[in-house]
Amino acid sequence: MGMDGSGEKKIVKRRPADRVLQRDPERTRAAILEAATKEFSENGMGGARVDAIAERAGTNKRMLYHYFGDKEQLYLHVLEEAYVGIRTAERELHIGDRSPEEGIAELALFTWRYFLKHPEFLSLLGTENLHRARWLRQSVRLKELHSHLIVELTQVLDRGKQAGVFIDTADPLNVYLTIASLGYFYISNQYTLSTIFGRELTEKTNLDAWERHIVHVTLASIKT
Amino acid sequence: MGMDGSGEKKIVKRRPADRVLQRDPERTRAAILEAATKEFSENGMGGARVDAIAERAGTNKRMLYHYFGDKEQLYLHVLEEAYVGIRTAERELHIGDRSPEEGIAELALFTWRYFLKHPEFLSLLGTENLHRARWLRQSVRLKELHSHLIVELTQVLDRGKQAGVFIDTADPLNVYLTIASLGYFYISNQYTLSTIFGRELTEKTNLDAWERHIVHVTLASIKT
DNA sequence: CCGGCCAGTAACTAAACGGTTACTTGATGA
DNA sequence: TCATCAAGTAACCGTTTAGTTACTGGCCGG
Numbered sequence: 167m168g169m170d171g172s173g174e175k176k177i178v179k180r181r182p183a184d185r186v187l188q189r190d191p192e193r194t195r196a197a198i199l200e201a202a203t204k205e206f207s208e209n210g211m212g213g214a215r216v217d218a219i220a221e222r223a224g225t226n227k228r229m230l231y232h233y234f235g236d237k238e239q240l241y242l243h244v245l246e247e248a249y250v251g252i253r254t255a256e257r258e259l260h261i262g263d264r265s266p267e268e269g270i271a272e273l274a275l276f277t278w279r280y281f282l283k284h285p286e287f288l289s290l291l292g293t294e295n296l297h298r299a300r301w302l303r304q305s306v307r308l309k310e311l312h313s314h315l316i317v318e319l320t321q322v323l324d325r326g327k328q329a330g331v332f333i334d335t336a337d338p339l340n341v342y343l344t345i346a347s348l349g350y351f352y353i354s355n356q357y358t359l360s361t362i363f364g365r366e367l368t369e370k371t372n373l374d375a376w377e378r379h380i381v382h383v384t385l386a387s388i389k390t
Numbered sequence: 391m392g393m394d395g396s397g398e399k400k401i402v403k404r405r406p407a408d409r410v411l412q413r414d415p416e417r418t419r420a421a422i423l424e425a426a427t428k429e430f431s432e433n434g435m436g437g438a439r440v441d442a443i444a445e446r447a448g449t450n451k452r453m454l455y456h457y458f459g460d461k462e463q464l465y466l467h468v469l470e471e472a473y474v475g476i477r478t479a480e481r482e483l484h485i486g487d488r489s490p491e492e493g494i495a496e497l498a499l500f501t502w503r504y505f506l507k508h509p510e511f512l513s514l515l516g517t518e519n520l521h522r523a524r525w526l527r528q529s530v531r532l533k534e535l536h537s538h539l540i541v542e543l544t545q546v547l548d549r550g551k552q553a554g555v556f557i558d559t560a561d562p563l564n565v566y567l568t569i570a571s572l573g574y575f576y577i578s579n580q581y582t583l584s585t586i587f588g589r590e591l592t593e594k595t596n597l598d599a600w601e602r603h604i605v606h607v608t609l610a611s612i613k614t
Numbered sequence: 615c616c617g618g619c620c621a622g623t624a625a626c627t628a629a630a631c632g633g634t635t636a637c638t639t640g641a642t643g644a
Numbered sequence: 645t646c647a648t649c650a651a652g653t654a655a656c657c658g659t660t661t662a663g664t665t666a667c668t669g670g671c672c673g674g
Contacts (some may be wrong), residue, residue: 174581211434211436212437214434215661228621228624228663228664231624231663236663237662237663243546287521291582293434294518294581295578296580298581299581299582299584302582306469308586312586340599343575343576343600347571347574348571350579351574355515357518358515358521358523361523361526362536363540363563368457379564383607383610386610386611387610388608413639413652415650418651441634449652450655451634452633452653454636456651460632588619
């Protein structure tokens with residue numbers, strides 16, 4: 167909070183509390199991006215409405231086009247921001263700090279909890295895949311934003327193999343995809359699943375049970 | 391083929407080969423449904439275009455509204471048809487015929503291969519979940535079309551537990567969701583995954599490897 | 615203190631969209 | 645054989661949509 171540009175000089179800017187809605191490019195830009203994230207994740211690319219985004223952001227279409235060019239570029243920014251979000255969070259994670267088994271469990275827990283906390287990210291992934299990664303593929307920003315997890319995961323698995331606790335055939339990408347699969351499907355398909363099986367999957371007890379299940383399955387699939 | 395209504399009576403209908411495109415309500419209806427399945431699975435509910443469906447079906451909008459009411463009802467028919475498709479295929483499956491382990495493996499293989507063969511079903515599931523199962527929930531037809539697999543799966547698991555090959559905590563729904571997760575995620579997210587990991591997931595060798603992986607993971611998670 | 619630039623507004627436009635109307639064509643049974 | 649009704653066509657309609665234009669107002673450097 168309280169960012170006031172490059173170095174506070176002469177006078178402190180007076181900004182009366184009763185008129186917060188003065189000019190503020192960064193605030194407006196951020197508001198549009200947040201509103202767009204909601205709109206796109208709730209309605210997909212085809213269902214999202216530019217007018218709705220402007221209204222949700224408390225501004226108007228002109229600003230949206232001013233800052234982001236057009237609907238597609240705005241969507242791309244939203245998608246990029248979402249990827250940056252999970253990659254940033256991943257950086258806090260150090261799965262090599264403890265035992266290999268604990269490391270894998272930690273990765274599974276992190277992924278599951280991140281998905282659970284950010285359903286809009288899963289929704290955007292779904293939209294992007296519906297369109298065959300049309301925008302992701304043309305994103306220069308995301309091309310240089312790889313997940314470093316595969317590297318770390320490879321090391322953890324190798325340590326586990328040498329210690330004799332993991333099977334030799336355990337593959338890093340497979341482990342990562344397994345964890346992601348179990349988390350993604352449960353959350354993104356909760357509505358059809360709950361309807362068909364007549365069981366509320368988002369109840370606390372069920373969520374906790376699935377969390378334990380993911381860790382169990384992942385470890386069971388690679389343990390000797 | 392060769393369905394000619396209720397009982398062939400007096401004369402065989404002459405239908406000259408050089409004028410196939412005569413009146414044929416069933417053909418037109420089916421063509422619209424097929425075209426709609428493609429359009430909805432490729433573009434989602436919001437992105438699908440009624441004009442595009444009519445054109446793909448080789449007919450016009452009037453017929454579409456004639457047979458299905460409006461866009462939403464047409465979408466519901468498409469969704470229902472897709473569910474009927476997988477449920478019908480499931481009926482061929484008898485996972486209790488052999489050993490418990492083979493039964494589970496068979497279920498995993500069936501699910502994976504069905505998903506692989508019918509990506510449009512996965513896409514429709516994605517669209518439906520984006521909209522929080524809005525249409526699925528209001529479908530009377532699908533309410534009485536449960537998967538019988540959970541029942542059969544319960545029996546197979548019980549037999550395995552009694553034989554001492556499966557752990558006592560193995561839960562039918564969890565097993566089913568595990569299998570579905572691993573298949574669904576790999577296929578529906580292939581585009582973003584391939585882009586990010588720089589590896590073509592749909593290459594034959596990778597598909598085969600993942601098929602084996604699903605069976606391995608599923609069994610490893612429930613074996614004693 | 616003021617000129618130019620940028621944040622912000624609102625009304626507008628052309629095209630696309632879902633859905634309808636007015637009409638034609640062809641099969642069928644009394 | 646012809647009245648009837650369903651199948652099928654095409655042009656049309658009102659609304660919504662992404663994107664634009666013409667304008668207002670605040671702020672900062674010279």
